[in-house]
Structure formats: C-alpha cells, structure tokens
Amino acid sequence: xxxxxxxxxxxxxxxxxxxxxxxxxxxxxxxxxxxxxxxxxxxxxxxxxxxxxxxxxxxxxxxxxxxxxxxxxxxxxxxxxxxxxxxxxxxxxxxxxxxxxxxxxxxxxxxxxxxxxxxxxxxxxxxxxxxxxxxxxxxxxxxxxxxxxxxxxxxxxxxxxxxxxxxxxxxxxxxxxxxxxxxxxxxxxxxxxxxxxxxxxxxxxxxxxxxxxxxxxxxxxxxxxxxxxxxxxxxxxxxxxxxxxxxxxxxxxxxxxxxxxxxxxxxxxxxxxxxxxxxxxxxxxxxxxxxxxxxxxxxxxxxxxxxxxxxxxxxxxxxxxxxxxxxxxxxxxxxxxxxxxxxxxxxxxxxxxxxxxxxxxxxxxxxxxxxxxxxxxxxxxx
Numbered sequence: 001x002x003x004x005x006x007x008x009x010x011x012x013x014x015x016x017x018x019x020x021x022x023x024x025x026x027x028x029x030x031x032x033x034x035x036x037x038x039x040x041x042x043x044x045x046x047x048x049x050x051x052x053x054x055x056x057x058x059x060x061x062x063x064x065x066x067x068x069x070x071x072x073x074x075x076x077x078x079x080x081x082x083x084x085x086x087x088x089x090x091x092x093x094x095x096x097x098x099x100x101x102x103x104x105x106x107x108x109x110x111x112x113x114x115x116x117x118x119x120x121x122x123x124x125x126x127x128x129x130x131x132x133x134x135x136x137x138x139x140x141x142x143x144x145x146x147x148x149x150x151x152x153x154x155x156x157x158x159x160x161x162x163x164x165x166x167x168x169x170x171x172x173x174x175x176x177x178x179x180x181x182x183x184x185x186x187x188x189x190x191x192x193x194x195x196x197x198x199x200x201x202x203x204x205x206x207x208x209x210x211x212x213x214x215x216x217x218x219x220x221x222x223x224x225x226x227x228x229x230x231x232x233x234x235x236x237x238x239x240x241x242x243x244x245x246x247x248x249x250x251x252x253x254x255x256x257x258x259x260x261x262x263x264x265x266x267x268x269x270x271x272x273x274x275x276x277x278x279x280x281x282x283x284x285x286x287x288x289x290x291x292x293x294x295x296x297x298x299x300x301x302x303x304x305x306x307x308x309x310x311x312x313x314x315x316x317x318x319x320x321x322x323x324x325x326x327x328x329x330x331x332x333x334x335x336x337x338x339x340x341x342x343x344x345x346x347x348x349x350x351x352x353x354x355x356x357x358x359x360x361x362x363x364x365x366x367x368x369x370x371x372x373x374x375x376x377x378x379x380x381x382x
Contacts, residue, residue, distance in 0.1 A: 005116055006096075008123040009202045012195040016078065018085070025089030027082060036188035037075060043185035044071040058377055062269035063286070069262045070289070071185070074192040080255050081196060087251055088199070091244070095206045098240075102213055111212045119205040122299050123198035129292040130190040136284040137186040141179065186285075190292075196255065197296055203248050204303035204348075210241035211310045211346075215317045231334060238314060238338060245307060245346035256300060256350040260363060263297050267367035272374045297363060304348040304355030315342035 006020075013020045016036060017029035027033060051064035081088060102108040141158040148156040159182050214237045270290040273283075318339050324332060348355040 002113065002116075004120060006202060008120065008127055009195075009199050012127070012191065012198055015191050016195045018081075018195070020089070020092065023086075023089045023093045025081075025085035025092070027085065033078070036192065037078065039181065039185045039188045040071045040075050040192075043182065044068050044075075047071075058374060059273065062272050062374065066266050066269040066273075066286075067289070069266050070193075070293070071189050073259060073262060074189040074196075076258055077196040077255055078192045084251050087247070091203065091247055091251065092199075095203070095244070098210065099206065102209075107216055108213055111216065112206075112209055115205040115209045115212070116202075119202050122201045122302070126197055126201075126292065126295045126299055127194050129288065129295050130194050132288040133285065133292050134183070134187050134190050136288040138183045140284040193292075193296065197299060200252055200255075201299055201303055204307055207241065207244045207248055207346075208307055208310045210237070210244060211314060214238055214241060214314060218314075218317045218321045228331075228334075231331065234318075235338060238342070241311070242341075242346055245311065249346075249348045252348065253350055256348060256355050257352065259297075259300070260350060260353065260355070260359065263293070264363045264366040264370060266293055267297075267363065268370035268374060271367065271371050298360060300348075300355055301357055301360035304359075305357045308345040308347055308354075308356055311342065311346040315339045318342065 010020050013025070017027050017033035019026045019028045047064040047068050051061045051068070099112050103112055144158055145155050148154065159178055214234065217234055217237060267290075270286060270293065273286050274290075318335055322332075322335055327335070353359055
C-alpha cells in the first residue's frame, strides 16, 4: 500500500489519544483526551450563558450557539467513538485485511488505490478546513491587537470567541491564559471532528471497494459453468459487502442523527453572521468555520449516496454479465435472486433519514428557511 494509505485518519486518531494499530482502537492517552473534553465543556457553557444574557441581540445569540452546537457535537462524537471503539477497530482491521488480500491482483489493487485516493481528497479537504478554523481563531485576535497597537500605541486584548469566562480578559495577567485556553478549545473541537469525519470517509470508500471487487468478479468469470462455485463466491462477496455496510451504518447511526438534527441550525446561524455588517476578531473564525461545516456535511451525504449507488450497481453488473439464453433455469433463478437483493441498496441510516444527497438538499433548504426567519426577527422593531 502507499505511504498515504490511511495516513490522515491514523494521525487524527493518534492526536486525540487512540491507537489505531490495535483492533480494539485502544485509548492510550486518556489524560490528554480528558483535557480536550474539559476544554470543550469549559467553553461551551460560558458561550451559552453569554448568548442567553441578551436574547434581543440576535447576532450575539447565533454566533455563540453555532459554536456551542459544534462543541457539543464534537464531544458527543468522541464519546460515541469511545463507546464503540472495539467495533470501529474491528471494522478498520477487517477492511485492512481484505484490502491486503485483494492487493495481490493488479486490477483489484487499482480499485483499492483509486478509492483511497478519492478518500484522501475528501479527508484532506476537511482536515485543512478544520485547521484553517484553528489558525483563524489564533491569528485574527493577534492581528487586530497589533493593528490597535500601531494606531493607538496600546494593545487591546481580544479573545478567539466572545463569551463570559470566569477570568477578566481585560486584566493583562489573565488575557494570555484565556487566549490559549480559547485556542485549545477550538483545536479540541477541530481535532475530534477530524478524527471522526475522516474515519467515516475512509470506511465508506473502503466498503465501496468491496462492491467494486464484486463487479470485477462478475466481469471476469464464466457465469455459465456447470458447478456453482462461481455463484457461491459472488454471493459470499455480496453478503460480505452488505454486512460491512450495515455495520458501518450501525456504528455511525447516532452520530449522523445528532449531526443532521443540528446541521441546518448551524448553517443558518453562521450564514446569518455574514448578512450583518461590521468586522471583529471573530469574522475570520466564522468564515473558516462555515467552510468546514459545509465540507463536513457534504462529505457525509456524498459518502452515503456513493455507497447507495455502488450497491445498486451490482444488479446491473449481474444482469449485464450473464448469458441468460444459455443459462439453465435453475441457475437463472439463483442469479435473479441476487439481482433482487441488490435492488435494495446499502444505506447509511440515521434512525429517521438516509444519509444521501437528498438529505443535503433538505438541510440546505431548511437552513435557508431559518435564515429568512432570523432576518425577519432582526428587522422587526424591538
């Protein structure tokens, strides 16, 4: 395998304290993981309190609750991974072993490499966007403070996010601890999101590989041979791919459900911020945050749609590679049963919805409706 194979996911899991080399996905740095969760919690609730202090300021409310939701979601994702780490580790290593076994054949190796290249495009895009959020939260306050120092000769402290901390940032001795703790909170949310979301992308693409390997098997073998060994092999491969997809859906069901229940609110709140005039240290952070959220939502929906379409394609592959007029009635019925099963696609299910492109369209429309509602409230007289 290439050196970049599983590289983004491995590094992201190691940053948040997991050991991806073990089938149990062991948490080897619990203290560091606890610090990340503590930094999230100690930022989330002060932001919520700060937002609720003045509900008439819609910009303030939306700014803080958008970040509050992401922090809560990142915390939930981490807890879900910890609770299901053995299942996740087992699925990762099962796919690793299947890829290793299939890579001995050139055509199968090309399929594996192609899908993992697609995963790298998706994973690196989200990783870079998430790191952009961290850098924006760290650099923007410094640049504005430096600009104020150049103009007035006084460094005016600003924090990465607006919230009521238990220390007064206007006091010089407290500003830097608050600043670094704020950047750590943003980094914790970003690192936990990278670990979860890039892992989902890798799992999706490597489950899709199993359906593509089945298509190769259907293309290159004789469907009309006397014994049933080829049919049994195809059914086994199809059953394996469906079971892997089902396990992936089961592992991420709670995560995608919570994510998409909050996603349209996040989008409309972040978009509302840019419909307002004015500039502050938070604007670059909000812009980078909005881009990261859009990539995050799109990658999940793209992955779910990709899996669905690939599993549906098995029915066409069976039909197109069988010589039906020369096939015995018994074998014809057996291949037809495989086609019928393939017509029920593999899906990523979030309890109340399927994760696919129509879901992304629904989220976008709902976010637009809520944005229009917020703008109406903002224009209404107080």
